[in-house]
Amino acid sequence: MPKLPPLFLILILFPISSLSISTPTKLNSNATSQQFREAPQFYNSPDCPSITTVHDDDFDPDEEEQDDHHNHIIICSRQAVHVAMTLDTAYIRGSMAAILSVLQHSSCPQNVAFHFVTSAASNASHLRATIASSFPYLKFQIYPFDDSHVSGLISTSIRSALDCPLNYARSYLANLLPLCVRRVVYLDSDLILVDDIAKLADTPPGRRNHRPRRPGACYFNTGVMVIDLDRWRGGDYTAKIEEWMELQKRVRIYELGSLPPFLLVFAGKIAPVEHRWNQHGLGGDNFRGLCRDLHPGSVSLLHWSGKGKPWARLEANRPCPLDALWAPYDLLETPFVLDS
Numbered sequence: 001m002p003k004l005p006p007l008f009l010i011l012i013l014f015p016i017s018s019l020s021i022s023t024p025t026k027l028n029s030n031a032t033s034q035q036f037r038e039a040p041q042f043y044n045s046p047d048c049p050s051i052t053t054v055h056d057d058d059f060d061p062d063e064e065e066q067d068d069h070h071n072h073i074i075i076c077s078r079q080a081v082h083v084a085m086t087l088d089t090a091y092i093r094g095s096m097a098a099i100l101s102v103l104q105h106s107s108c109p110q111n112v113a114f115h116f117v118t119s120a121a122s123n124a125s126h127l128r129a130t131i132a133s134s135f136p137y138l139k140f141q142i143y144p145f146d147d148s149h150v151s152g153l154i155s156t157s158i159r160s161a162l163d164c165p166l167n168y169a170r171s172y173l174a175n176l177l178p179l180c181v182r183r184v185v186y187l188d189s190d191l192i193l194v195d196d197i198a199k200l201a202d203t204p205p206g207r208r209n210h211r212p213r214r215p216g217a218c219y220f221n222t223g224v225m226v227i228d229l230d231r232w233r234g235g236d237y238t239a240k241i242e243e244w245m246e247l248q249k250r251v252r253i254y255e256l257g258s259l260p261p262f263l264l265v266f267a268g269k270i271a272p273v274e275h276r277w278n279q280h281g282l283g284g285d286n287f288r289g290l291c292r293d294l295h296p297g298s299v300s301l302l303h304w305s306g307k308g309k310p311w312a313r314l315e316a317n318r319p320c321p322l323d324a325l326w327a328p329y330d331l332l333e334t335p336f337v338l339d340s
Helices: 069-076 089-104 124-134 165-176 197-201 229-235 237-250 259-266 310-315 323-329 335-339
Strands: 010-012 081-086 112-119 139-145 183-187 191-193 224-228 301-303
Touching (some): 069 112, 081 165, 081 197, 089 112, 089 124, 089 191, 089 310, 089 323, 112 124, 124 139, 139 165, 165 183, 183 229, 191 323, 229 237, 237 259
Parallel strands (some): 081 112, 081 183, 112 139
Antiparallel strands (some): 010 224, 183 224
């Protein structure tokens, strides 16, 4: 195996004590008929930077036209906080709650730009309309992800839900997002923030070849990441991840889905941030989804990684205690409200 070149800086929030990833839940029959209420509008505080210009080298006239000029300015602004998430019908309820939590706790919510990656086979117009209906003032763009990029590289894992091609879209963000987006916060859809996302986005870069201080640290959680896309593109790390996936197809070397290729390429060569930004594992393990408590320490982000999702447990009237922290961000319209 050839030696990997020095790693660009990728800031990844990683738990040392346990391994967990989040995956889309199985599509239920009511997913396409879900309706969501409109979220409150959130405004910048007076000391937020004004985003009114775009650097000339950030503008690509050949890129797809944005909905309006101001939206394009935000999408390409270096001052904006860029957030990337995958988006699908099965997971839309969690996504809506995550978006609301980001905006509600941001000091400059009007400066947050969302980049949603969807399957090319999904109903993108429906997803766009759903987001726009609940967040009329949201600055966002949707990017179709062709499943064929990875469908031939995916190996079966311990759970069929881990084999969804959209799980692998995070490995292709550098190719999907415009070149003007140089740094992005990637978030899974089964989480909420209770702190200003700008603090996470502004995490200072670490040194190249930085290694965790704890001996033996060899894995991290890919559900919350701050990625330097310029360095990713320069190092062609998508291709390196694909090389491990191709090897996995020939010689089975791991059991989990999209996480192991990340570990093999980046483990030991990441810059950590405080654990409060990924209080992970609240969904329990990947088999039973048992209730779990918070890890010791402060909390800025709660992550229901694992099998159990708060909206599913609440709907089944079998919530875990911490699911009550997710409920206030749920924008799903109840049948009573719809009938009235």
